[in-house]
Amino acid sequence: MTEPIVLYDIPGKNPQYKAWSPSTWKTRFALAYKGLPFKTEWVEYPDIEGLCKKLGAPPTQKKRDGSPLYTVPVIYDPSTQTVVEDSWKIARYLDKTYPDTPRVIPENTGGLQAAYMSAFENAVSGHLYDLVVLAACNNLNPRSEEFFRTTREKSEGKKLEDIAPPGEEREKLLRAMYLGLNRVASWFDKNEGNGPFITGTSMTHADIATASRLIWAKVVLGEESEVWRAVVSWNGGRWDQYMKHFEKYEVLT
Structure with a gap:
């Protein structure tokens, strides 16, 4: 290269x-x-x-x-x-x-990784989207913010402020996200402690996709937000420890 x-x-x-x-x-x-x-x-x-x-x-x-x-x-x-x-x-x-670099989709794992990512989306991502979409919009520069708001509100059929309003509705979403991540944690537990990733000791695209969803909340909501503080406390701090494996790859060039 x-x-x-x-x-x-x-x-x-x-x-x-x-x-x-x-x-x-x-x-x-x-x-x-x-x-x-x-x-x-x-x-x-x-x-x-x-x-x-x-x-x-x-x-x-x-x-x-x-x-x-x-x-x-x-x-x-x-x-x-x-x-x-x-x-x-x-x-x-x-x-x-670049075959001499670590593979993120090792041979014969594509189908299993795709299945995991689909299951993760069903368990977690919809609730996470609702919780962060307004903050994601507010995090954008003016031209992108206008574009994002217009397209998302057209798709959702409601104002972004009405997707996860503070109070009971937001608490329900946070609870649903907890239950989803708890289910995901049970899949990781099948590794019986043999490595922190969904396939065990090696990071794969499926792990990267998981971390990418979680860092979304961390970035747009902030580390002191209710959502992020909840996430890093769930499952005995599992997700806090999980994200630490990705810190050295947070390249912002």
Whole structure:
């Protein structure tokens, strides 16, 4: 590799953690874990579609109206002149292109990792989204904040302030998130203490996806927030210890 890989990411206003998006943290963690040099080019939400079209990165999803949806993470690898979109595809590309680095999707684990990530989404992510979406919006620069609010409120059919209002509704969401993470903790316990990760001793894309969701709450809500203080206290401090394994990969270049 002669030049660093370019990671396209959305900037936030947190002075300590400009990177905030759980989607792009998946790739940020993967690049750092593999020890691959990279640099960030920041792009605001309204500019993502134009950037992807310019780079030749295809849409990753479809909107509800059937039109293409362009998202980040996207990387450009100058060593191979390759553009890759979507965190899973990026992880596959990095494993294949740089085989002398730690693999995040080891051979024959793709299906199991995908199943775990789907189960984690069902158990935790919906509740987490509701708890952090307003703070995520408020963490954005003005152009992205307006774009984020408009698109999310259209999708949700309500104001962001009404998704998880303080009081009983927010307490219910926090309880539901606790029950979800408690279920996830029971899956980790099947390893019988043989390593801190879902597959045991080795960090994989599934772990990276888990940590990326949790760091989202830490960054946009803050370490002193009710939600984050609750998360790091649950399951005997398991998630606090879990996230410490990722601190050395919190590369913010």
